[in-house]
Amino acid sequence: MPFQSAKAYARQAAVLTGQGLRWLVAGSWKRVFAILALASILVAAGGFFLASVGLVSISASSGHSPVTAWFLHYTMRNAVRLQSSGKVPPLNDPALIAKGAGHYETGCLACHGAPGRDQSLIVRQMTPEPPYLPPRISEWKPEELFWIVKNGIKFSAMPAWPALKREDEIWAMVAFLQQLPDMTAARYKELAHGDRDATTDEPVTPDHLRALADPLGPVLANCTRCHGEDGNGRGLGAFPKLAGQSEAYLLASLQSYASGDRHSGIMQPVAAGLDQPVLAALASHYASLPAGGETAEPAPSNESIRRGAELASSGVPERNVPSCIHCHGPKKSPRNDRYPAIEGQYSAYLKQQLELFSSEKRGGTAYAHIMHIAAHRLTPEQIQDLANYYASLSSATPPESQR
Ligand code: HEC
Ligand code: HEC
Ligand code: HEC
Incomplete structure (x- = not known):
């Protein structure tokens, strides 16, 4: 008893x-x-x-006593101060900010709210209650925000980043958080929703209702926020072009995000929630759109493009770097549809992916090991030149199956 x-x-x-x-x-x-x-x-x-x-x-309903709340925050603040360190990359790149904003809408908004967007009523009953973030950002240094977003906070509901290898993505989130204190509701909407109307203040029209009745509609609407209505990635270099990409590669890539074989804290949560038939329909949709679109990336020097062209066609035989053209084109013979189209893709995206392959942080489809070998011995300058060269080409040669 x-x-x-x-x-x-x-x-x-x-x-x-x-x-x-x-x-x-x-x-x-x-x-x-x-x-x-x-x-x-x-x-x-x-x-x-x-x-x-x-x-x-x-009980969450009674909240923390003032002493407990003080002690928990005191402990958290000291731990973050001591454990955060490291070099802060430049955080004012518009592509980084847009990438962070896109994921903020997926992964943070429901708990923390955003300019013009209230926190959910359910979340406000949590103990500790997730704070509305804009006024909190100036309390932390960028490297401290990086630590919090990467590791999450134990004994609160603050989650860790879903793909710990992708520190580049976590910095994108920090870049966005830096902008948050002065952000207007309109700017948030523009960043997180791109060329798509945010769901809120539009009057409901028959077109909206038809779109909702289409089972793929709401899913596609989400992809559109980041990849653009036309699948050409919104011009920034933050989000890859999907339009005109090989269907087999798109589907295999979505499956590899969903299974965790390809690491991305941004794409994994999106893909993991979708069924196989939906993934197949999405791959077919994007493969059927015309490749193209504007780019806002700065123009590289002709010299860099020329060096990239040379590398792409001859590789670097003495360092065992193969010719890229053999698999990715441009070439007259058809491309194997398991090899992605990279002509006309954004330079920043190509550079990022090559860096990930070279540091063994990018998984992918069953063929990803090929690229680890190809990218492993490239120098940072060669990676930049190759990215500039492929980005400068106009559009992809459709693979055999899509001709
Ligand atoms: C399930 C709810 C939830 C989600 C999702 C969530 N957080 Fe949090 N977050 C919290 C809670 C709870 C705290 C801790 C509040 C406390 O210590 O009182 C917190 C704390 C923070 C803090 C420290 C704020 C401060 O000044 O104390 C930052 C920064 C932060 N979160 C950023 C993010 C970002 C960025 C994302 C999305 C990648 C995110 N959070 C996703 C619940 C959440
Ligand atoms: C929050 C922004 C965001 C949303 C929403 C989003 N994506 Fe992505 N997507 C990205 C980013 C960023 C990458 C690059 C990730 C990486 O580094 O691996 C990417 C990569 C991809 C790739 C790989 C492209 C390649 O060339 O390898 C595919 C395929 C893709 N997304 C499809 C989709 C589909 C389909 C949807 C909707 C179900 C979607 N994405 C929703 C941001 C997003
Ligand atoms: C033997 C064929 C082969 C060769 C040679 C090759 N690649 Fe690849 N490449 C692939 C395959 C297959 C993938 C898809 C990997 C995955 O995600 O599974 C890929 C992916 C890529 C990607 C990522 C594309 C995206 O949309 O995310 C880039 C960038 C790339 N390769 C650049 C290069 C460059 C630059 C070279 C030359 C140094 C090269 N590749 C040589 C087969 C090849």
Whole structure:
């Protein structure tokens, strides 16, 4: 019986405390230590006692007491300060900011809200309640925000980044967070929704209703936020062009994100929630769109493009880097549809993927190992030149199956 044992515990504790105190009166410094040790044992035993009889308050409805809330934040702040370090990359790149914004809408908005977007009513009943972030950002240095977004916070609902290898994506989130304090609702909408109307203040039209009745409609609407209505990636270099890409490669890539073989904290949560027939329909949709679109990327030097062209056609035989053209084109013979089209893709995206292959941080389809070998020995300058060259080509040669 819990109450009988509770009484017994209390009597025992009183007797022991009385004896202890008598012994300690007029003691030496050794006794001071003894007092402290005894006190800690008593506190621990008392805590365990409360927990074992079920008296500790765990209800979210009552919130934390001011002392607990202070102590938890004090602990968190000190841990983040001590454990965060590292070099902060430049964070004012518009592509990084847009990439962070796209994922903020997927993964953070529901808990933290955003300019013009309230936190959900359910989330506000959590303890601790996730804060509305814009006024909080200036409290933290960029490397501290990086640490929080990467690792999450234990004993709160703040999750860790879904793909820990992708520190580049976590920096994109930090780049977006830096902009948040001064952001207007319109700017947030533009960043996180791109050329697609955000769902909120549009009047509902028959077209909207028809789109909702289409089972693929809401899913495609989400892809569109980042990859653009036309599948050409919104011009920034943050999101790859999907339009006109080989269907087999698109489907295999979506499956590899869903299974976790290709690491991305941004694409994995999107793909993992979708069924196979939906993934197949999405791959077929994007493969059928015409490749093209505008780019806002800065124009590279002709010299870099020329070096890239040379590398793509001859490889680097002495370092075992193969010719890229053999698999990716441009060439007259048809391309194997398992090899992605990279002509006309954004330079920033190509560079990023080559860096990931070369540092073994990019998985992918069953053929991804080919690229680890191809990219492993490239220097950073060669990667930049190859990315500039392929981005400068106009559009992809459709693979055999799509001609
Ligand atoms: C399931 C809800 C949830 C999600 C999703 C979530 N967070 Fe949090 N976040 C929290 C909670 C809870 C805290 C801790 C609040 C506290 O310590 O009082 C927190 C704390 C933070 C903090 C520290 C704020 C401060 O000043 O104390 C930052 C920054 C943050 N989150 C960013 C993000 C980002 C970026 C994302 C998306 C990648 C995200 N969070 C996703 C719940 C969430
Ligand atoms: C929040 C923004 C965002 C959303 C929403 C999103 N994507 Fe992506 N997508 C990205 C980013 C960023 C990448 C590059 C990820 C990487 O580095 O691997 C990417 C990569 C891809 C790739 C790989 C392209 C390649 O050339 O290898 C495919 C395929 C893809 N997305 C399809 C989709 C589809 C289909 C949807 C909708 C179901 C979708 N994406 C929704 C941001 C997004
Ligand atoms: C033997 C064929 C082969 C060769 C040679 C080859 N690649 Fe690839 N490449 C592939 C395959 C297959 C993939 C798809 C990997 C995956 O995700 O599974 C790929 C993917 C890529 C990607 C990522 C595309 C995307 O949309 O995400 C880039 C960039 C790339 N290759 C560049 C190069 C460059 C530059 C070279 C020359 C140094 C090269 N490749 C040589 C077969 C090849």
